[in-house]
Amino acid sequence: MNSTDRLNLNEVCAGLDGFLAAEVYPRHERYAEILDNPRRRHDASGVYSGEAVALIKEVRQASAEAGFYTLTLPPPIGSVDLGWEGLYRLWEHLFYRCGTRMWLGHHVLAHWTKGPNPLLMHAQEPVRDRYLGALESGSKSMCFGMSEPEAGSDIWSMRSRATPVDGGWQLSGVKQWISNGSHADLAVVFAISEPELARARKGGIGAFLVPMDSPGVARGPVSPMFGQIGSNEATLYFDDVFVPDDHVVGDPLNGFGHALTGVSLGRAYNCAKVVGLSYWALDIARAHANTRTAFGSKLGDMQAIAFKLADQAIEAHSARVVAIDTFRRLDIGADAANELAIAKVVCTEMAVRTIDAAMQVLGAMGFTNEVGLSEAWQMARVVCVADGSAEILRRQVARRFLREGLPLVGA
Numbered sequence: 001m002n003s004t005d006r007l008n009l010n011e012v013c014a015g016l017d018g019f020l021a022a023e024v025y026p027r028h029e030r031y032a033e034i035l036d037n038p039r040r041r042h043d044a045s046g047v048y049s050g051e052a053v054a055l056i057k058e059v060r061q062a063s064a065e066a067g068f069y070t071l072t073l074p075p076p077i078g079s080v081d082l083g084w085e086g087l088y089r090l091w092e093h094l095f096y097r098c099g100t101r102m103w104l105g106h107h108v109l110a111h112w113t114k115g116p117n118p119l120l121m122h123a124q125e126p127v128r129d130r131y132l133g134a135l136e137s138g139s140k141s142m143c144f145g146m147s148e149p150e151a152g153s154d155i156w157s158m159r160s161r162a163t164p165v166d167g168g169w170q171l172s173g174v175k176q177w178i179s180n181g182s183h184a185d186l187a188v189v190f191a192i193s194e195p196e197l198a199r200a201r202k203g204g205i206g207a208f209l210v211p212m213d214s215p216g217v218a219r220g221p222v223s224p225m226f227g228q229i230g231s232n233e234a235t236l237y238f239d240d241v242f243v244p245d246d247h248v249v250g251d252p253l254n255g256f257g258h259a260l261t262g263v264s265l266g267r268a269y270n271c272a273k274v275v276g277l278s279y280w281a282l283d284i285a286r287a288h289a290n291t292r293t294a295f296g297s298k299l300g301d302m303q304a305i306a307f308k309l310a311d312q313a314i315e316a317h318s319a320r321v322v323a324i325d326t327f328r329r330l331d332i333g334a335d336a337a338n339e340l341a342i343a344k345v346v347c348t349e350m351a352v353r354t355i356d357a358a359m360q361v362l363g364a365m366g367f368t369n370e371v372g373l374s375e376a377w378q379m380a381r382v383v384c385v386a387d388g389s390a391e392i393l394r395r396q397v398a399r400r401f402l403r404e405g406l407p408l409v410g411a
Helices: 003-030 050-066 083-098 103-107 118-122 125-137 195-199 256-291 303-331 337-367 373-382 390-404
Strands: 142-145 161-165 168-179 186-192 205-211 217-222 233-244
Touching: 003 050, 003 083, 003 103, 050 103, 050 125, 083 103, 083 256, 083 303, 118 125, 118 205, 118 256, 142 168, 142 233, 168 186, 168 205, 186 256, 205 233, 205 256, 256 303, 256 337, 256 373, 303 337, 337 373, 337 390
Parallel strands: 142 186
Antiparallel strands: 161 168, 161 186, 168 233, 186 205, 217 233
């Protein structure tokens, strides 16, 4: 992207601020008892309550009408091409402005697994057109079914199977940790379509579009984490689900490439999410350090506090620079897979340390639900695993570094 494009991103971020002020913040004030109270936000089974789902849908649809919802998605699904840097900048801005308390704002942009997934570009045109309008308008949502109880980072270990039958495929398996699985209308489900190729790790994995009201589909329990009473991570069951041939995404033997595309989008999103949350947390800690007094001095005048915040400001800025450099490389078509792995490790591990430091500066207040820092820490800690754990990414970086070293010139 050139300087004009980057200026346009600033203008889009300013437009997002206006939308948040008009559509998100007022809803949080009006429906605080639902949105801030976990017992109203979730039902007895732990999934989002009907009231919460309705408010999420309202925000999605309002964002679509305002022209924001699909901005981070590539054409022809997205309305404009803001590229990888645009995806990063807009998500970073949303999480910075919304933090954890104004969480409806997290639904203003179409997340790659929940909105009109870019993988739909590889679907047959009549089928894509059948679903795309409702997804782009925010009236319907989807999910990405890849992880399984015994297949996380190693997707070749998945046990879900798609067997060819007359007119299509018969799909069976269990998917776990599926974001939005409890409420999605449509799923992209990955399954072994040719066991011999899959065993050789040379292909044999297909991607299948499955309407969630199909016979044989069942939504299982969610998996609450960190002592929460609810979650948005569901278990899904597929029992001899018929998938027509026209609902296969691309080549039924080569869905692995589509899966990797999705994972790359997830890594970019997670970099933006945790850097935005880190800046939000630092703002809270800075305001507290500048106003709270102890032993006759402001906390910010104490070197122990000032240097702690300085260290985390340095880390946050460094991580942001690494991320933006990575996405600018991707935008010019460079092979930046290793840089993306580095960026995710740097950003997520920085965020855990930064948000932890912000909680420490606030003392006991830092752990309260009212402030929301502990929830931000939990969100950052989770994405140290999601879309490629830090260990898997270090393995990837090590292999390429030992083979090629680090480039000092080029993109």
